[in-house]
Every structure is written in structure tokens, then in C-alpha cells.
Amino acid sequence: MSVVFGILTLATISASFCNGNLDNVVCKKSERQALLSFKQDLKDSKNRLSTWAGTEGDCCTGTGVVCDNSTGQVIELHLGTPSLSEAEYFAHSSYKFGGKLNPSLLNLEYLNYLDLSYNDFSGIQIPSFIGSLKSLTYLNLSESGFGGTIPHQLGNLSSLRYLGLGGRYEGSLEVENLHWISELSLLQHLDMSGADLSKAFDWLRVINKLSSLVELRLS
Numbered sequence: 700m701s702v703v704f705g706i707l708t709l710a711t712i713s714a715s716f717c718n719g720n721l722d723n724v725v726c727k728k729s730e731r732q733a734l735l736s737f738k739q740d741l742k743d744s745k746n747r748l749s750t751w752a753g754t755e756g757d758c759c760t761g762t763g764v765v766c767d768n769s770t771g772q773v774i775e776l777h778l779g780t781p782s783l784s785e786a787e788y789f790a791h792s793s794y795k796f797g798g799k800l801n802p803s804l805l806n807l808e809y810l811n812y813l814d815l816s817y818n819d820f821s822g823i824q825i826p827s828f829i830g831s832l833k834s835l836t837y838l839n840l841s842e843s844g845f846g847g848t849i850p851h852q853l854g855n856l857s858s859l860r861y862l863g864l865g866g867r868y869e870g871s872l873e874v875e876n877l878h879w880i881s882e883l884s885l886l887q888h889l890d891m892s893g894a895d896l897s898k899a900f901d902w903l904r905v906i907n908k909l910s911s912l913v914e915l916r917l918s
């Protein structure tokens with residue numbers, strides 16, 4: 700028994716020594732857990748997120764995960780389609796993520812970039828908790844198969860500079876009004892081409908209030 704204990708202790712010491720030496724940042728345990736819960740609810744037929752697997756591994760090295768170099772906090776999630784040419788190659792629909800979005804994302808306190816574009820969430824609503832990811836500066840849900848009413852809670856993302864709600868299939872996403880958008884005063888790039896705005900009578904007045912806007916796409 701004591702021999703086993705001794706070996707374990709040695710392994711632990713050398714592991715932490717190694718980390719210090721290589722100046723590696725390892726993700727926080729709570730954030731690793733959050734990513735694993737998020738993955739559990741995601742449909743990932745091609746197992747693209749197999750590198751997220753372990754409960755002991757470093758989640759900063761996982762596919763699509765970017766951590767802050769000095770703190771190890773997860774700051775970006777790139778879960779869209781890899782690139783245009785690859786997208787054609789992977790056009791087969793099982794490559795796309797589906798399922799649902801677990802609110803465990805809220806435990807990624809410093810997440811500022813979330814790309815879920817070009818997936819297939821089969822018409823489910825954009826969850827309103829996305830509006831509580833307060834650090835987001837980039838949110839891309841274009842062509843990702845969300846449907847229904849866009850939650851007005853997105854208006855709480857006051858740091859947002861990029862908002863992608865584009866799509867080729869008009870009418871799957873809709874808005875009751877656009878008042879919430881006028882809260883996004885830092886917004887520079889807005890793509891609402893995937894949304895039916897016919898109920899938003901005042902869209903022009905709202906869009907006019909966005910003084911930082913440099914790019915606008917509507918359907």
C-alpha cells in the first residue's frame with residue numbers, strides 16, 4: 700500500500716514540475732466540467748469533440764477551444780464549420796453538431812467568442828441563457844438551424860460587436876420586435892438575414908440607433 704502511495708506522490712510532483720517548466724496553462728477544473736456537460740447534450744455523430752473527452756485532460760487543447768495564455772480561462776469556442784472548402788467536403792449532414800445547448804456554458808465566465816455557425820439544431824429555439832454570457836463580443840449562430848422567436852435576452856450582451864443570425868431559409872427565425880437590438884451599442888457587424896422581420900415595424904429606427912455599425916445584412 701505505501702509503495703503505491705509513494706509512486707502516486709512522485710508522479711504528482713513530477714507532473715506539476717513539468718507544468719511549471721513548460722509554462723503550460725491548464726484549464727480550470729470547473730470549466731473542464733462545464734465543457735463536458737455541454738458536450739453531453741450536443742449531438743456529435745462524427746465525434747469531432749473526442750479531444751474533449753477526459754476528466755483529467757487539459758481542455759485548452761480540445762478541438763475548437765481557446766484559452767487565455769496566462770490564466771487558462773476558456774475565452775473562445777469555435778464550433779462552426781472549419782472552412783469553406785472543407786465545408787463542401789464535409790457537406791454530409793452528420794458532420795454538423797445538433798442536439799441542444801447545455802446552460803453549463805454559463806460557467807465559462809470569460810467566454811467572449813462563440814461560433815456555432817453551419818450546424819443543425821433542427822428548429823429548436825435559441826436558448827435565452829445565451830443572453831447571460833455577458834463577456835461575449837462575438838456570437839455567430841448563422842445557418843445553424845435554430846428556429847422560432849429570437850430571445851430578446853440577447854439584448855443583454857452589451858459587449859457584442861459581431862452578431863450572426865444569417866441564413867438562407869427565410870422565415871425559420873423571427874422577431875416580435877427589435878427593441879432589444881438597440882441595447883447593443885457596440886455592435887459593428889449585424890447579420891439578420893436569416894430572420895423574418897415583418898413584425899418589427901420600427902426596424903429602421905432601431906438600426907439607426909446603432910452608432911458603431913459598419914456592416915448590416917437583412918433579408
Ligand SMILES: *[C@@H]1O[C@H](CO)[C@@H](O)[C@H](O)[C@H]1NC(C)=O
Pocket residue numbers: 767768
Ligand atoms: C497566446 O500564445 C500564442 C502562441 O504562443 C500566441 O500566438 C498568441 O498571440 C497568444 N495570445 C494571447 C492572447 O496572448
Ligand SMILES: *[C@@H]1O[C@H](CO)[C@@H](O)[C@H](O)[C@H]1NC(C)=O
Pocket residue numbers: 830851852853854855879
Ligand atoms: C437583462 O438582464 C436583467 C437581469 O440581469 C433582466 O432583468 C432584463 O430583463 C434583461 N434584459 C433583457 C433585454 O433581456
Ligand SMILES: *[C@@H]1O[C@H](CO)[C@@H](O)[C@H](O)[C@H]1NC(C)=O
Pocket residue numbers: 779816839840841861862863864888889890
Ligand atoms: C458567421 O460565420 C460565417 C461562417 O464562418 C461567416 O461567413 C460570417 O461572416 C459570420 N458572421 C459574422 C456576423 O461574423
